[in-house]
Amino acid sequence: MPDTPQRPDPQPVEVNETRIVGIxxxxxxxAFLVLLLFFRDQLSDHHATWWLWACLVGIALGLxxxxxxxxxxxx
Numbered sequence: 001m002p003d004t005p006q007r008p009d010p011q012p013v014e015v016n017e018t019r020i021v022g023i024x025x026x027x028x029x030x031a032f033l034v035l036l037l038f039f040r041d042q043l044s045d046h047h048a049t050w051w052l053w054a055c056l057v058g059i060a061l062g063l064x065x066x067x068x069x070x071x072x073x074x075x
Contacts, residue, residue, distance in 0.1 A: 016073075018066065018069050018073055021062055021065050021066045022066060024058075025058075028058035028059045028062060029055075029059055032052060032056060032059065035051055035052055035055065036052060040052075
């Protein structure tokens with residue numbers, strides 16, 4: 001294989017991480033509310049109430065992550 005010059009690495013893309021994590025937390029909250037309000041009986045019937053807990057853990061971890069990205073944005 002012939003020696004070809006290596007291209008330089010691309011520059012990182014600038015994104016608003018606080019907004020992205022906030023949207024993720026909001027989506028977990030919407031999923032929790034939809035499951036709780038409309039599918040609670042079906043989840044209970046099929047022993048799948050852990051879906052509600054998964055949503056709550058997603059919200060909690062998202063809020064924890066939001067703390068870090070907002071601190072990094074300020075710094």
